[in-house]
Structure formats: structure tokens, C-alpha cells
Amino acid sequence: MATPSPRDQEAQPLTTTGTQSIDRAAELLSRVVLADEPPGFGDLVNETGLxxxxxxxxxxxxxxxxxxxxxxxxxxxxxxxxALYASRREPLDELVQLAQPTLEKISAATGETVNLAVVRGNAVVQIAQVDSTFLLATTNWVDVDVPPHCSALGKVFFAAGVLPLPVEPMQRRTPHTITSIAALQRQLERINAQGYAEALGELEIGLDAVAAPVLGRDSTVVAAVGVSGPSGRINNQLPQLGSLLTSHTEALSGVLGYRKRKDVAV
Structure with a gap:
């Protein structure tokens, strides 16, 4: 009888035992990679039951x-x-890949345009977008230069202190654009209190947006996710959109390694 070639052997289905071993190894690897601190052997045995x-x-x-x-x-x-894999990849590609399921969930829940943005220098750059399902929708904002003080995404970064405040005089895009530092700072305080930012007709008349921060492992804001659309659809559901966004961005922050600090009783 002829001996099967390596290619034929590879084509043969895995046995149940082989698949089980892969699953167990994958679980161990996942627990190591996702752990806040390197787990010991005993920790892994206890957590997996192996x-x-x-x-x-x-x-x-x-x-x-x-x-x-x-x-x-x-x-x-x-x-x-x-580390070798990461060194060969653009960090933003990894962020987009990790954030894509979150963007799609928000899109499915709202039907509106959803964007992911980061800070580059003193600018806010939108690096991913899921388009609206409505005929009346916003444009493709990826790589479009938008004054940060006119956008909900920009205000998220201002509120977190990762983007320096603009210098007066600030560009007025519409009658609703905030053009004074004092007024902007008052809004940033409200953003930090409620957990999300709004921009209501400040970039263009009839265009509203809501955005929330994404935190990294070190608790700094590394990105922001926003929803934008016509004022007639956005303005009457701002609290609901804010709550939806913060819920999803908190989950995404967890994927990136952020963990909420537990309050310590004094």
C-alpha cells in the first residue's frame, strides 16, 4: 500500500482528540493574552479545569x-x-480591526453613519466608517479634515485632555459653532460628566453628531466613536444615542485592555 503524501495527510480531517487539543491550547493562549497580569501555571489550571x-x-x-x-x-x-507580528503591522490597522464589530453593531442599532477617530498631532483623523442605511445620510468622513471644535469626536478628545484646546479666534462654520474657549470649556465639563459629546449643527446646519471615548489599557483615551446624521433624526434621541454609544465604547475599551478601577472603601 502506498504511503499517503504530506498533502494528502493535511487534507484528512482532524480527529476529535486533535480538535479538542487545539481548543484547549487556544483557551490557554487566550487567557494568557487577555490577563491583566501574567497568570501562573496553577492559575491557568484552575481557570481552565484542565x-x-x-x-x-x-x-x-x-x-x-x-x-x-x-x-x-x-x-x-x-x-x-x-511582538514580531505587531512590528510588521500598522497600529491603526489593528485598532480598526478590533473596532469594526463595534461600529457595525452601532450601525445596526441606529442606521446612521458611524465613525472611528484618533488624534494625530493636533488634528482629529477619522480612520474607519460604516455608512448609513438611509438615503439621506452624511458623507464619507474618512481622512476629511474637520475643525475639532465643530465635531463631537473632536470634543471627546478635548474633554480628555489628549488634544490641546484651540486658539482663539476659532473658526465659525455656522451660527451654532462654539467660538470662545470659555464656552467650549463649559461644554467639555458637561461632556466629562455625562460621558459623551454632542455637536448640533456646529459644522453644518442640519447635521448633528454624538460621540463617546474609547480607553486603552493605561486609561487614556485612544480613540472615539461617533454617530452622525440629519438633525431631524439625531436631535430628538440624543440621550438614547449617548447611552448606546457609551455602552459600546466601554465594551470596546475592555477589548483594548482597559479595566475600571474598583472604588476602595476608606
């Missing part, structure tokens, strides 16, 4: 392939293969 011999065998395999490594204290951390 037998010690099984966990040890799988972790050794992950180490051989540079997917995990053990630090000086014995904890497991993401291996050098992740």
Missing part, C-alpha cells in the same frame, strides 16, 4: 512555537511571535 499534565504539555507546545513565554516569576505572558 489536568496539570495536559496543561503542562500544551503550554510547552505554545512556548516552543513562541506563542507564550514564562517570566522571571513563573507567570505566562504573550510570546515574542506577537
Amino acid at each position: 489536568a496539570k499534565s495536559t496543561a503542562s504539555r500544551l503550554l510547552l507546545a505554545l512556548e516552543r512555537h513562541r506563542l507564550v513565554h514564562r517570566d522571571d516569576s513563573g507567570g505566562y505572558a504573550a510570546g515574542p511571535l506577537f
Whole structure:
């Protein structure tokens, strides 16, 4: 009988045992990568319920392939293969990839244009968009230069202190545009209190927007997600949109490694 070629062997379906091993190794890797602190061997055994011999065998395999490594204290951390992969990628590509499901969920819930923005220098750059499902909708804002003080996304970054306040005189785009630092600062205080920003006819008459911050592992605002559309659809549901956005951006922040600090009783 002829010996199957390597290609034929690869084409053969995985056995149940093989699939189970992959699932278990993937669970171990996920727990290591998503952990706030490098978990020890005992932590991983307890969290997964795997037998010690099984966990040890799988972790050794992950180490051989540079997917995990053990630090000086014995904890497991993401291996050098992740660093190599990250070094070859544009960081914003990773952010867009991680944020895309959130943008699509917000789009499905609202039907409006949804954008993801970051700060570059002293400018706010929109790096991803999900288009509105309505015929009457906003434009494609990706890479469009918008004065930050006229936009909900820009106000998020001003409120977080990651974008320096503009210098007066500030450009007036419509009669509703905020053009004084004092007025802008009062609005930024409200934004920090309610957790989201609004821009109501400040860039263009009839165009409203709401935006909320996305936090990274170090608790700084790394991005903002906004919804924009005609005033007739946006203005009468601002609190609902604000609540929807903050709920989704908090979840996205968690994906990026942000963890809320628990209040400590005094």
C-alpha cells in the first residue's frame, strides 16, 4: 500500500482528540493574552479545569512555537511571535480591526453613519466608517479634515485632555459653532460628566453628531466613536444615542485592555 503524501495527510480531517487539543491550547493562549497580569501555571489550571499534565504539555507546545513565554516569576505572558507580528503591522490597522464589530453593531442599532477617530498631532483623523442605511445620510468622513471644535469626536478628545484646546479666534462654520474657549470649556465639563459629546449643527446646519471615548489599557483615551446624521433624526434621541454609544465604547475599551478601577472603601 502506498504511503499517503504530506498533502494528502493535511487534507484528512482532524480527529476529535486533535480538535479538542487545539481548543484547549487556544483557551490557554487566550487567557494568557487577555490577563491583566501574567497568570501562573496553577492559575491557568484552575481557570481552565484542565489536568496539570495536559496543561503542562500544551503550554510547552505554545512556548516552543513562541506563542507564550514564562517570566522571571513563573507567570505566562504573550510570546515574542506577537511582538514580531505587531512590528510588521500598522497600529491603526489593528485598532480598526478590533473596532469594526463595534461600529457595525452601532450601525445596526441606529442606521446612521458611524465613525472611528484618533488624534494625530493636533488634528482629529477619522480612520474607519460604516455608512448609513438611509438615503439621506452624511458623507464619507474618512481622512476629511474637520475643525475639532465643530465635531463631537473632536470634543471627546478635548474633554480628555489628549488634544490641546484651540486658539482663539476659532473658526465659525455656522451660527451654532462654539467660538470662545470659555464656552467650549463649559461644554467639555458637561461632556466629562455625562460621558459623551454632542455637536448640533456646529459644522453644518442640519447635521448633528454624538460621540463617546474609547480607553486603552493605561486609561487614556485612544480613540472615539461617533454617530452622525440629519438633525431631524439625531436631535430628538440624543440621550438614547449617548447611552448606546457609551455602552459600546466601554465594551470596546475592555477589548483594548482597559479595566475600571474598583472604588476602595476608606
